[in-house]
Amino acid sequence: MQILEKISENVVGAVALPLSVAPNFKIDDLEYLVPMCTEESSVVAACSNGARLVHANGGFTTTAPPDPYMTGMIQLIELDNSQRVVEHLNSQREAILSEANRGHHHCRATDAAATVLGPDSAVLTVRVSVGDSMGANAINRMMEAVGRWLDVAPGRVLCRILSNDAKGRVYTASATLSGSGEDRGRLGDLSRAFELAQALPERAVTHNKGIMNGVIAVAMASGQDTRAIEAANHLYAGSGGQYKPLSRCVVTESADTTTLTITVDVACPIGVVGGLTTFHPACRAALGLLPETTADCLGRTMACAGLASNIAALRALVGVGINAGHLRLHDKKKG
Known part of the structure; x- marks a missing residue:
């Protein structure tokens, strides 16, 4: 109960979810056991199956x-001349960074820039190198400290908050699937499934949900902020102007072989210092399964879990169907 009361308020009990391990993952030539926590049956089995297929073709890369970062934002309103204020703030860049970095160790503000929003409003954006930290609390403290320090009279500081835009924390995983004979047709069907997700946002959002099945299960097991991860990835999926799938497929044909190269990009605002990772024993144990307890290793693992889930879901989709696959596992458990 003492651990639970560190997490939330008015605690009366706990909702237990299974902590599972997905085998078959070979990532950058290392064998992994991937910790996963989810309320949805078949996710762990599907990830393990997807990883097994990739393992047979050499594993994930x-x-x-190289320098994961996030940003903080300070909104300024009621300015008498927003352009003049922006020019003044940009001339004070080094002083702003010094104030942001006062007393922080895991995170470091590295750049700051102000831009005009309107005649009487502006925004100051601060880039923060986060290292092994998720960064949310640190960035919010930085923005609040800078907000108190700023002098924009006769205007005033309004919002001081991090952005969950995680374009500076994107992890990429790739896998190849090759086949000849009858397998060529199955791989061809799999590649065509990507076309629908590329063409229609209505399909892309469900395609991405399948990727997030794997990503969020690893995030839950390791004590991450799942809402931040979901928000960051849906923003990233729409960053080109139209909502798109997070994964893509390239087909290569030879005389007797079809090869698919499937790649996923996953935005991972994650950390292994602070939060649940410091005191929750299950989260610490889950992280201990990985070769390294670093945000880098965790992000790579999450991307691979997302890709494994994606591959397994699409294979079911073009085969027996998603629901049939789920029901088969349900019936097996009931038996």
């Missing part, structure tokens, strides 16, 4: 941001 990943890339990570």
Whole structure:
């Protein structure tokens, strides 16, 4: 109960969810056991199956941001001349960064820029290198400190908040699937399923939900802010002007073989210092399954889990169907 009361208020009990382990993951030539927590049956089985298919073709390869960052924002209103205020703030960049960084260790403000919003309003945006931290609390404290320090009279500071835009924290996972004979037809059907998600946002949002099944299950197991992750990825999916799938597929044909190269980009505002990761024993145990307890390793793992889930869902979709696959697992459990 003491642990629960550190997490929330007015605690009267707990809702337990299963903590599972997904095998078959080979990521950048290392074997992984991936911790997952979800209320939806078949997600862990599907991820494990998707990972098994990828493992047979060499495993996942990943890339990570070299300097993961997020941003904070300060809204300024009732300015007598927003352009003049913006010019003044931009001339004070180093002083703003110094004030933001006062007393912070895991996160570091590295850039700041003000822009005009309207005749009497502006926004100051601060870029923060977050390292192994999720960064939300630190960035909010930074923005509140800078907001108190700023002098924009006769205007005033209004909102001081981080942005959950995580374009500076995108992890990429790739996998190849190859086949000949009858497998070529199955791979061809799988590749065509990507076309519908590319063409229609109505399908892309469900396609992305399948990816998030894997991503969020790992996030839950490791004590991450799942709402921030969901929000960041849906923003990222729409960042090109139209909502698109987070994964994509390239088909390569040879005389007797079809090869699919499937890649996913996942925005991961995550951390392994602070929050639940510091005191929740299950989250600490889940993180302990990974080769490294770093945000980099966790982000790569989440991207691979999302891709494995995506591949498994699409294989079911073009085969027996999603519902039939779910029901088969339900019936197996009931038996």
